[in-house]
Amino acid sequence: KAGVTQTPRYLIKTRGQQVTLSCSPISGHRSVSWYQQTPGQGLQFLFEYFSETQRNKGNFPGRFSGRQFSNSRSEMNVSTLELGDSALYLCASSSAGAGETQYFGPGTRLLVL
Amino acid sequence: KQEVTQIPAALSVPEGENLVLNCSFTDSAIYNLQWFRQDPGKGLTSLLLIQSSQREQTSGRLNASLDKSSGRSTLYIAASQPGDSATYLCAVPPGGGFQKLVFGTGTRLLVSP
Numbered sequence: 242k243a244g245v246t247q248t249p250r251y252l253i254k255t256r257g258q259q260v261t262l263s264c265s266p267i268s269g270h271r272s273v274s275w276y277q278q279t280p281g282q283g284l285q286f287l288f289e290y291f292s293e294t295q296r297n298k299g300n301f302p303g304r305f306s307g308r309q310f311s312n313s314r315s316e317m318n319v320s321t322l323e324l325g326d327s328a329l330y331l332c333a334s335s336s337a338g339a340g341e342t343q344y345f346g347p348g349t350r351l352l353v354l
Numbered sequence: 355k356q357e358v359t360q361i362p363a364a365l366s367v368p369e370g371e372n373l374v375l376n377c378s379f380t381d382s383a384i385y386n387l388q389w390f391r392q393d394p395g396k397g398l399t400s401l402l403l404i405q406s407s408q409r410e411q412t413s414g415r416l417n418a419s420l421d422k423s424s425g426r427s428t429l430y431i432a433a434s435q436p437g438d439s440a441t442y443l444c445a446v447p448p449g450g451g452f453q454k455l456v457f458g459t460g461t462r463l464l465v466s467p
Binding site for chain 1: 388390395396397398399400403443445454455456457458459460
């Protein structure tokens with residue numbers, strides 16, 4: 242089975258721009274979660290989608306949004322980028338609800354200049 | 355609010371040593387606890403998941419234990435190898451938090467040949 246894939250792997254943007262990141266979960270997995278990893282804050286939960294519905298949301302501003310498609314692929318969007326949004330963005334997929342192992346993708350490294 | 359702490363922050367050992375990594379969490383009402391490893395600049399690899407009803411889980415040279423009442427988990431690595439060098443993270447879902455994970459700050463492990 243193919244693992245979780247994320248595109249693009251690297252991205253450079255300037256302040257004020259917007260960016261869209263994509264995540265394809267493991268085949269059959271319906272839950273996709275997104276995390277932001279920075280040296281200062283560590284790994285922080287952004288949101289989780291299950292069957293095209295946002296099920297959980299972390300404490301991030303409204304500039305961060307996401308969606309999930311009927312094939313379980315997910316996208317996250319960050320509008321009006323700030324320097325502090327520079328981070329490794331990781332997505333994870335799992336088969337169903339609580340208690341399931343989460344499998345992470347390689348991440349998208351975003352640099353905001 | 356669930357908080358997860360990992361001690362030590364960094365550890366350097368010679369090849370062949372057995373070692374223990376520690377993880378503490380403040381809210382014992384957890385559904386499970388998961389251990390991950392992360393290689394520099396890469397995504398997370400799931401190592402072990404312990405359900406709240408379990409005391410320990412083993413996979414090869416790795417053994418993870420869980421004591422919910424004291425809010426602690428340990429990851430024991432037997433006969434360490436240079437390939438074990440990575441950052442090790444533990445994570446718990448807050449009560450009812452489905453696939454939302456709260457991560458510790460990690461232990462950076464270096465195993466020297």
